[in-house]
Ligand SMILES: CC(C)[C@H](C(=O)O)[C@@H](O)C(=O)O
């Protein structure tokens with residue numbers, strides 16, 4: 001019987017399987033950031049161990065790093081815990097080593113899920129782990145990538161292996177083409193809207209179909225990034241020419257004969273035609289409308305042409321209660337058109353949408369609309385995902401477009417995606433955000449998050465409220 005892409009990568013990395021199905025998987029790449037690594041390094045130190053394979057570790061600081069005031073250096077990190085985590089990472093890497101390290105303010109510094117692929121640290125067919133739930137992002141390369149907890153981080157550091165139970169196979173097939181203005185973010189939000197945040201629990205999701213094939217590698221990363229929000233620990237896209245072209249020439253990618261051998265193998269990284277999936281979900285790309293979340297979970301999402309749902313129309317009492325709570329937190333009235341929702345802040349960034357293509361997409365909207373950020377917007381910020389994205393965007397003059405329109409152009413990092421650094425929402429503030437989570441307090445206590453694409457966020461900044469981007473596409 002044919003195998004799925006997930007079966008192939010999993011089989012290739014299994015060292016041993018117990019009778020109950022628990023396997024020991026070999027781990028090829030270990031991405032490390034400052035938040036989930038300190039205890040793991042400390043554990044190694046206490047046990048007198050070293051890293052099993054230094055060359056598998058690629059590290060950077062991202063969650064706690066400030067996005068402005070870099071001229072003040074480490075003194076610009078106001079929060080003492082943030083500062084300690086960032087400097088502790090420096091000490092740990094100095095002591096234990098790494099294949100590559102991009103510390104705070106290094107040109108290569110960036111959100112771990114932006115930095116890894118751009119350095120060629122993520123390659124097709126690899127097993128990739130990181131102490132971070134959005135490690136699913138790297139599945140865009142046909143790599144088996146998922147987040148792990150801090151004790152697992154230590155386990156991988158010490159043994160290069162991970163205990164894993166094989167998940168079931170899910171295929172999410174997005175057929176046909178999307179309309180102009182509909183992006184990877186809208187595709188993945190629509191998928192989550194359909195399957196729910198628990199829909200992928202226990203599965204590895206392979207995203208396929210013409211709309212996925214049509215996406216750039218950046219777009220595929222956006223989709224895989226949010227596989228975790230759909231309940232799956234890992235998302236995957238089969239390797240094609242785009243994947244190989246993206247990887248070619250990156251600092252950590254193979255070269256010469258090794259490159260040729262790798263490419264030959266990578267070309268086998270797709271599900272066989274007769275592979276069986278445990279569950280198949282199909283979407284019609286042409287039906288996908290630019291998405292806006294209205295509630296406090298990524299599944300609480302609708303097309304921008306819809307209205308805020310009415311809990312009274314929901315028969316299931318649990319769901320009704322959830323809608324009511326979400327609307328109270330979000331301060332929204334049932335029936336209100338989503339395009340009438342005004343926002344206070346706009347955040348374009350995060351590991352979902354801070355790559356060069358996202359920057360281009362947002363800048364194109366700003367340029368097309370030709371106006372400044374609306375008066376009701378207190379802050380509109382663009383935070384490139386890495387120093388290299390920032391540099392590329394500046395080469396293309398995108399920063400000039402943003403700044404001229406009144407956006408702040410910041411230094412790279414996780415920024416306002418989560419309230420772990422100085423960028424956050426104040427209680428009651430409403431934000432159009434290109435990030436991936438809209439839980440209560442995610443962007444700051446009492447803050448209200450609406451997840452959208454970069455194009456939708458840029459348009460919301462200019463108009464002051466959500467607008468249907470298809471009008472300008
Ligand atoms: C801090 C980190 C452990 C966390 C994660 O695992 O996802 C963060 O990146 C997030 O997005 O909430």
Ligand code: SF4
Nearest residue numbers: 134350351414417418
């Ligand atoms: S950008 Fe957000 S989601 Fe991504 S790793 Fe950072 S905090 Fe997590």
